[in-house]
Amino acid sequence: MKIWKSLLIVLMIVASFAFAQPSFADRPKFSKNPDYIEVTKALNELTQTKDAQTQVEGLTPEEIQKRTEELTLQKYALETGINWGQCNNQTGNTIAVYGKRPNDEDDEDAVYDNGLYFLADGQSTKNNWDCDGIYLPNDVKVANFTSSPNGQGQELTGAAALKILDGTQLVIKTNPDNAAIELNVPTVKVLNSKEANWFIPDISQDIINTRVPNAPSN
Template sequence: MKFWKYCLIVLMIFANLAFAQPSFADRPKLSKNPDYIEVTKAIKKLSQVKDAQTQLEGLTPEETQKKIDELEFQKYALETGINWGQCDNQTGKTIAVYGKNPNEEENEDYLYDNGLYFLADGQATRNNWDCDGFYLPNDAKLVGLTPDQQVEEFTEPVAIKIADGNRLTIKRNPETDAIEVNVPNVQIVKANDVNWFIPNVSQALIDTRVPNAPTENS
């Protein structure tokens, strides 16, 4: 009788190991996450500047610490496993955003890492759908990426890339009509920097597109 009880206990243990979700399963290595690498580098650079009591790009020590705090918060979001970003359009116009192509795995001939989707004014992309950034039309200007709030114009097509774990709010400055964003460490990327489709078109052409980005209301 004891032998059969012993066998039953052993079988229960093996069944539990076979079918239960392993709590010790390996998490994706953060050291290979490009967003985590960039955020970590930015924190290290700003911390060195702060420790040396010098200024970077016109930042005061207080502004430097604020940026460090914001980046530490982003780093924490990545460490807790948030692997998607969100885009919120408050520009008054349709914008083009970048996200994963749902048919990418089925279509081996898909040329780009991200698809280009259109997000209507007042809409935000859906939770868990990874918005990696947005396209800046060739007649648009950008403001707010420098401490002196300088308006920037670009002579070639660019996109704005964000790290995972961020909710990017895109607005239009009423005084300059320039695009402004709320995330401090966005990246300006060109076609040779990332495998994205970055066209050379105006806002007027973007306005003609039917919104098709997955949103919170869809």
């Protein structure tokens, strides 16, 4: 009787491992994520700059520290399996955002790698829906913009696509003094149609304001 009980326990343990194995196999391979590679490289460069006590043109030590902290959190988010970003619109206008289709299905007939959606003022994109970035209209500017962690702040004018890293909560606001938009993260990446298969039209903010908001939102 004891032998049968022992065999039953062994079988239960084996069965539990059999069911648990897929969960280990499905763990995200963050080290191969392009965002993770980019964040790690940028963080290493900033760390070396701090250790060598060298100055980065256009950046104060406080700004370097802020960017280092931001990248550290982004790196941790990617390591813990967060593979989506979120966009929060506080501009007073409708904005255009990039993201995957809500049903997360591959469409063989799709012309672009992701879709262009419209997010109403005061709305955030839905949790777990990956907001890849925002579209910058041809008559809108970004104040104190930089496209790399070691870059100097400058003014950016659309039309352009701005990509954010996974694990980022991007908040977009409008500066009341100059109408330029402000981003709460230190860096975003500017993309053009040659670098990414994204739809980047040459349109104004007024046209975007006429669109019906359709981005998955909270």
